[in-house]
Every structure is written in structure tokens, then in C-alpha cells.
Amino acid sequence: MSHMKIFNTLKIFLLVAGGVGLFVVSCRRVDVEQPRKLAREFDSEVYLRWNDVFVQIDRYADGYRPAPGPHALGYMGFAAYEAIVPAMPSFNSLARLYPDLKMPRFDESVEYHWPAVVNEVYAYMMRRLFFHMEKDFPEEYAKIDRTYRALYAKYETETTPEVLERSVNRGREVARAVYEWESTDAAAHNAFLTPRPPYNAPKGPGFWEPTVPDFGAALFPHWGQVKTFALREEEQVARPHIPYSEHPLSLFFNQGLEVYLTVKNIKENGPFAFEQRWLGEFWSDDILGLTFSPPTRLIAVSNQVVEQERLNLEEAAELYAKIGMALKDCSVAVWQSKYVYNLERPVSYIRRVISQHYPDAANWLTILNDQVGGFEGVTPAFPAYPSGHAGFGGAGGKILSSLFEFNERYPGTYTFTDRCHMFRSEFIGTPRTLASFKDLAYEDAYSRIPLGVHFRMDLDEGVRMGELAAQRILELPWKKR
Structure with missing residues (x-):
């Protein structure tokens, strides 16, 4: 959670009409709590960029049409949602509906950069869901890393290294949990290899x-x-x-x-x-x-x-x-x-x-x-x-x-x-x-x-x-x- 530090060197006594308010500000730091940013305070660029990459890669992804493609879309969309739902006050996590899904703990006392969380989720899952593309269509597979790096560089200018690292870890942990859950579905996991x-x-x-x-x-x-x-x-x-x-x-x-x-x-x-x-x-x-x-x-x-x-x-x-x-x-x-x-x-x-x-x-x-x-x-x-x-x-x-x-x-x-x-x-x-x-x-x-x-x-x-x-x-x- 971010805080604003206030430095003062004087004690100030202020008399207010209708009552006496005593404000004491000393040389020591006083933490004033600032609200964390919610998901709705960010734009949707990260979703647009990654889903556009999916649209492009899907064109050449042998074995993905017509069934493994929507399968991947379902798990990626679900993982990204679960990763940032703590920043969506009116929404529930759905993870409890799926007993075999083991989600990581979330620390609500610290700050996250939510687009960076989503960026990590999509990169993590697309690298694994389309791993065969690295050999078959390297120019298409390269779009995954290129998109990730471009967005990461942007987020470096928008938040602190500490918050960015924490956000990356959050996205990676949720994506890993969802991917491991997906991999237990024997009928679906890597089915694109034997269409x-x-x-x-x-x-x-x-x-x-x-x-x-x-x-x-x-x-x-x-x-x-x-x-x-x-x-x-x-x-x-x-x-x-x-x-x-x-x-x-x-x-x-x-x-x-x-x-x-x-x-x-x-x-x-x-x-x-x-x-x-x-x-x-x-x-x-x-x-x-x-x-x-x-x-x-x-x-x-x-x-x-x-x-x-x-x-x-x-x-x-x-x-x-x-x-x-x-x-x-x-x-x-x-x-x-x-x-x-x-x-x-x-x-x-x-x-x-x-x-x-x-x-x-x-x-x-x-x-x-x-x-x-x-x-x-x-x-x-x-x-x-x-x-x-x-x-x-x-x-x-x-x-x-x-x-x-x-x-x-x-x-x-x-x-x-x-x-x-x-x-x-x-x-x-x-x-x-x-x-x-x-x-x-x-x-x-x-x-x-x-x-x-x-x-x-x-x-x-x-x-x-x-x-x-x-x-x-x-x-x-x-x-x-």
C-alpha cells in the first residue's frame, strides 16, 4: 500500500471557531494512507494487445482449430480475471467453485499494478499453450515475448520496481496455478498435438x-x-x-x-x-x-x-x-x-x-x-x-x-x-x-x-x-x- 510522507519542523496550534482543534506535527514522519488503485482506474490496453496476439497466432496454430483454441481462451480469460479480481470490489472470485484449483494467497495490504499482473498471466500461459509454435512458426511465437517486453517497459515508467516485481509475481503465481489445473484435464491438455x-x-x-x-x-x-x-x-x-x-x-x-x-x-x-x-x-x-x-x-x-x-x-x-x-x-x-x-x-x-x-x-x-x-x-x-x-x-x-x-x-x-x-x-x-x-x-x-x-x-x-x-x-x- 502506498503512503505519503509528511515532513514538518514546527508545532502548530490552530484555534478554530466553534471548537478547538489541536494539530501537532513534529519532525518525525507521519504516514497518511492513500487508497490503492482499482482495476477500473486502468485502461484495457493490455487485454487488447494480448487478445490481438492470440488472433494473429491462432491463424497459423496447427491443431488448434476448432476445439483447443476456445479451450485456451477460456483458461486465459479465467486466469487473468482471477489474478485481478481483488481489485474489482463488486466481483467475486470464482476459484472456490473448482475444488481442484489451488490458488495462491493474495496480500491485500500491499500495492499492485494491475495491468502488469494481466501482462504476466497472458505471457505465462501463451508460452505454454502455444509452445509448439516456437519451432513451427518462430516469427509468430516471437510476438509473445515482443508484446510482453513492450508492455513491461511501459509499466516500468508507471510504477516502482518493488510494485512491478510484486505484480509480476502475482500474475505468474495465478497463471501457474490455473495452468497446472488445466493440465489435469487429460482429454484436453496438449490435445492440439494429436488432433x-x-x-x-x-x-x-x-x-x-x-x-x-x-x-x-x-x-x-x-x-x-x-x-x-x-x-x-x-x-x-x-x-x-x-x-x-x-x-x-x-x-x-x-x-x-x-x-x-x-x-x-x-x-x-x-x-x-x-x-x-x-x-x-x-x-x-x-x-x-x-x-x-x-x-x-x-x-x-x-x-x-x-x-x-x-x-x-x-x-x-x-x-x-x-x-x-x-x-x-x-x-x-x-x-x-x-x-x-x-x-x-x-x-x-x-x-x-x-x-x-x-x-x-x-x-x-x-x-x-x-x-x-x-x-x-x-x-x-x-x-x-x-x-x-x-x-x-x-x-x-x-x-x-x-x-x-x-x-x-x-x-x-x-x-x-x-x-x-x-x-x-x-x-x-x-x-x-x-x-x-x-x-x-x-x-x-x-x-x-x-x-x-x-x-x-x-x-x-x-x-x-x-x-x-x-x-x-x-x-x-x-x-x-
Whole structure:
């Protein structure tokens, strides 16, 4: 705790009207207590810098999409929040909810520089969560140390060496505790090193199988075994999808036909073809090395909102903890469900079933092109139901809405323009303006139909599951009563 030292050499007797006040000030030092700075008295630069680094590294992080990425975001956001929550008077620590998490003691009698604490948390965890990048993409991995050093140098000018060292130790101790806790989750820890473990998929009509043209093996078939922050076990399996059928009058056939006709219209430059292609390409984020991953899209959006609204450190801590944890829980539930139902992708159904009624569908392909790998018309390598994009959009959209819509500060919906891909030329990255975060969720979800990779039922259930994951995070005891 900082103190102001007062030096005086005279004794002063002061007579005050209406009473006598005696003030004695001697040659000795008198400590006058000053209040410690709270998290809300700092800006959110440290959060913006580190989450921007995550967005950049995630683009090239092999094995991180689509599940380990949100897993990392959840633990980093949680760790940073726990490290500075003592400086957030109206907030609770959540550590007590997780008995296996052994948090370090906090000394409330001394001063901390809270941005320096957050800086240490992110640096500590990103070095360990992305350790493989040091060899594979050293120029990307170097951004971790470069960002850390730049922020550390800034903080050296803002506080004393003693306070800075104490803050660094605080961040490191909390990050170490959270990372050690994360490492006890055998299904998740370092899972990015083996994204395609052995998996015996069920066989038969309607079941998923590797798809043309690259025939990639199943990604993260066991991710449903990963621990969650808040989502209950019975909530981690999607509701049953529309019954499988090949009958041309069935609901299932109709959903396959919708995908086939939508993509056909785009390829033939039919009505609204550009708008449909724009939607599909803008929200895709499927291709490693081309863009960040689909769940990280919600962090890129959050970064834009944080910067636009000029959030303080406390507000940023709440946002990144909640959205990271929601995305992480969503990934577990959606991937659990994918491999419970093992529903085939539209490309398989269209080529095998729709082609019996529309012969040109026999060689049908999506419009998702892997410009890095050199494949055209690809489909993500995991079952269709439910949609990951829809889940992440639903989870992230609900968290953002809870903070920036329908409250005292933001009484209505939040209109914003997503500029994530504004300068991209490889695909249509023209910014899109959205009237609300609900619109974000549904547009992110719907984009998978014109791209050709999902049935409509995948999207509906994905959004529901994502919103449920977010709701369970929001129900945690964040605020003091």
C-alpha cells in the first residue's frame, strides 16, 4: 500500500471557531494512507494487445482449430480475471467453485499494478499453450515475448520496481496455478498435438464419413470428454436431429435440397448470388493459414467492441473471462454431440441421394476453397450436427449481448460493423454491419448453408447450444450481492 510522507519542523496550534482543534506535527514522519488503485482506474490496453496476439497466432496454430483454441481462451480469460479480481470490489472470485484449483494467497495490504499482473498471466500461459509454435512458426511465437517486453517497459515508467516485481509475481503465481489445473484435464491438455486420434466411426446410410476432395480424418472425436466450467453433463448432448430419410418428400431430404439449390444458385450467379457468397466467405474462417479460426472470430469482434467502447480494465476482465469460458464450454458440448450423432455432411447426402433426382448433383462440391492446401470444394473434417459456427456465434453473441445490450448503459440493441477481414483480397471480406448480437449469431450460423457445409437443422441446434453454454456461464456468481 502506498503512503505519503509528511515532513514538518514546527508545532502548530490552530484555534478554530466553534471548537478547538489541536494539530501537532513534529519532525518525525507521519504516514497518511492513500487508497490503492482499482482495476477500473486502468485502461484495457493490455487485454487488447494480448487478445490481438492470440488472433494473429491462432491463424497459423496447427491443431488448434476448432476445439483447443476456445479451450485456451477460456483458461486465459479465467486466469487473468482471477489474478485481478481483488481489485474489482463488486466481483467475486470464482476459484472456490473448482475444488481442484489451488490458488495462491493474495496480500491485500500491499500495492499492485494491475495491468502488469494481466501482462504476466497472458505471457505465462501463451508460452505454454502455444509452445509448439516456437519451432513451427518462430516469427509468430516471437510476438509473445515482443508484446510482453513492450508492455513491461511501459509499466516500468508507471510504477516502482518493488510494485512491478510484486505484480509480476502475482500474475505468474495465478497463471501457474490455473495452468497446472488445466493440465489435469487429460482429454484436453496438449490435445492440439494429436488432433486426429484413432476413431472408428459407425457405418451406414446417413453416418459421417471423410468427405471429398481431401478426405480428412475426423478432428477431435473425443473432445466431449473435456471438462467444462459451468455446462452440466446432461446439457452437453444436442437434441435429436430430424430423422434421417431419403424420401423426396421428407424433411431431411428438403434440408439437403436447400443446400444443393442455394449453392447451385451461387455458382450460376443467380438472384442474390453475391450476397450469399459474401455471407459464406465472410464468416468462414475455416482454413488454417488463411484466417483465424471460427471461435476466435468472437474474440476479434470483442476486440473491436472493447476498442470502440473504451472499456476499462475491470470491464475487459469481465468480458474476456465470460466469452472465453462460454466458447470453451460450447466447444465441448458441440463436439460431444457431433460424435454422438455422427451425421453425414451435405456433400455426402447430395452426391448420393439428391443426385437420384437431380443428376448434376452427382459431382457436387461446396464453395469452400482451401487456398492454402490447394483443394476446392472442401468440407470440415467432422460430422455435421450441430454446427460449430452456430454454437460459437450463439455463445459469443449472448455474452456480448449481456454486457452491451438491454441494460442501463446500453438500453437497446448494439449496432456495429465487423471489420475483421476488411483488407483481405483472397475472399469477400468487405465489412458487414449488424443490428444486434443476435443478428451476429444467426448470420454466423446461416453462412454455413450458402457455403454448402451444413444443413439448416445443424444451425438451429448449434445456436441453441451456444446460447445455453453462455447462459450457464452468466449464471455463475460473478457479482457480490
